[in-house]
Amino acid sequence: MKLTNILIKHHHLAVVPELALLIICLLLFTGNTLAQERHIIQGIVFEKESEMALAGAHVLIEGSSFGTISGPDGSFRLSITDFPLTLKVTHVGFEDRFFTVTESIRDEILMLGLNFSAEMLEGVTITDRKAELIFKDESYSVLDFEFHENGLMLLIFRNKLRRAELVLLSTMNDTLAILAELPGRAASLHHDCLDKIHYVAKDSAYQIQFTGTELRLIYPTDIRIFRPVARAFAAYHNDNYYFGISRMYGQVIEYIRYDSIADAYITFREVYDSKKLGILKDNPGHHGMLGSFRNDDLEFALLLMGASASIDNQILALKSSRDISIEAHYLKTIIYTPLYAPLFKSGEQMIIFNHPKSQIEFLTPYGELEAATSIDYHLKKDWEELILKDEIRDEYYTVFIHSNRVSLHPLNIETGVPGNANILYYPLVRKILVRNGYVYFTYRQPGSIERTMLFRQKLQSGEGKYAVSNN
Incomplete structure (x- = not known):
């Protein structure tokens, strides 16, 4: 009983001796468990096809809640006591993997490869074409890319944009030039309709010039001037510049032709969503909601109340501003989503994908409508508002997203019918561009913030190119 009394004294336990004995037994049991030999197993989880490491994968001991x-x-590293055991490896977008670890391999580095989940591919067919990694420097991540007349222009970075560089690659992926010192905080690249590429920072934009041996930044422009012009500039043809001006809260696009010889602006074509304009006409109060509601409006309202404005009045003003902001956000994102009707130059014609009217319009450079093709692909729920043009082949593609998988369909602009699906090898891709029969896209490694890579994938061609797809 002496041990019991000591235990009670030191832990201030107001318990009966029998309970103290129970605690002693638990302590002895715990000590025995801790005395068991533990072993560290370690391994690497990766994606099988590309052999790229997968961050954020869950590695669990099957039948338990213990894992990492x-x-x-x-x-990954796990501390275990008994062999054999089964590891269950899971990751979003990938098939679960079960791996048995025996004592004979406990000291090896376990290489656990995962395949993309079949559920991600339901309803689509993947071709046998694999994605080719373009930029292979593992110390950098691709922020943006654009096609250059000499190859490919990359904006790369590491250390959370603290160090950004421009890299020009040839068509054979050889490095032609690097510009390591970039002004401002890197944001993106912009390719205009004059085939010029611009480096865009937070406050300024610069045209990128390649001298044949080096890259230079010229013509710095304030970002407040650059962005609206760059956003509106749609096409160029024989001294004529075409701009798309968004009006009526994004429900109207007025295309304007600027004749640089006559120095005149002429309305080229107007595209509008008559249904949404009708809703706007029947609800005049939406005009105020869709207008910019700024914080200084609230500050001005509080100023009018005077310095002695009551707390109740201030709360009422804050609530009113919040309600207006919520309703305005709903109207802009659900009811009055901006219409998508891009304009392209194709030979001696201008083409507008007039989705509100469900037709592709063929116009002269001066705006006369020559022909129109009916379309319905944009009515499918999986359609992504994106039309891509292969400038070298003068071919067009439209995009669908199904279960996080992107599929590109060649689009016959003469019939309006999309062709067979080209399913991108990786899910959840980012920027997509098409050139000379290849699709280029960026893909961020799962679980990684700073590891975005650039890939290209061969697009299907040949017979049946314009066959109707089931997707």
């Missing part, structure tokens, strides 16, 4: 998560380099 793979790090940025795909590695």
Whole structure:
């Protein structure tokens, strides 16, 4: 009983001796468990086809809740006591993997490869074409890319944009030039309709010039001037510049032709959503909601109340501003989503994908309508508002997203019928461009913030190119 009394004294337990004995037994049991030999197993989780490490994968001991998560380099470590055991490896978008670890391999580095989930591919067919990694420097991530007359212009970075560089690659992926010192905080690249590429920073934009041996930044422009012009500039043809001006809260696009010889602006074509304009006409109060509601409006309202404005009045003003903001956000994102009707130059014609009228319009450079093709692909629920043009082949593609998988369909502009699906190899891709029969896209490694890579994939061609797709 002496041990019991000591235990009670030191832990201030107001318990009966029998309870103290129970605690002693628990302590002895715990000590025995801790005395069991433990072993560290380690491994790497990766994506099988590309052999890229997968961060954020869950590695669990089957039949228990004990496990860990793979790090940025795909590695993991687990402390275990008994062999054999089964590891269950899971990751969003990938098939679950079960792996048995025996004592004979407990000291090896376990290489656990995952395949993309079949559920992600339901309803689509993947071609046998694999994605080719373009930029292979593992210390950098691709922020943006654009096609250059000499190849490919990349904006790359590391350390959370603290160090950004421009890299020009040839068509054979050889490095032609690098510009390591960039002004401002890197944001993106912009390719205009005059085939010029611009480096866009937070406050300024610069045209990129390649001298044949080096890259230079010229013509700095305030971002407040650059962005609206760059956004509106749609096409160029024989001294004529075409601009798309958004009006009526994004429900009207007025295309304007600027004749640089006559120095005159002429209305080229107007595209509008008559249904949404009708809703706007029947609800005049929406005009006020869709207008910019700024914080200084609230500050001005409080100013009018005077310095002695009551707390109740201030709360009422704050609530009113919040209600207006919520309703305005709903109207802009659900009811009055901006219409998508891009304009392209094709030979001696201008083409407008007039989705509100469900037709592709063929116009002269001066705006006369020559022909129109009916379309319905844009009515499908999986359609993504994106038309891509292969400038070298003068071919067009439209995009669908199904279960996080992007599919590109060649679009016959003469019939308006999309062709067979080209399913991109990776899910949840980012920027997509098409050139000379290849699709280029960026893909961020799962679980990684700073690891975005650039790939290209061969697009299907040949017979049946314009066959109707089931997707």
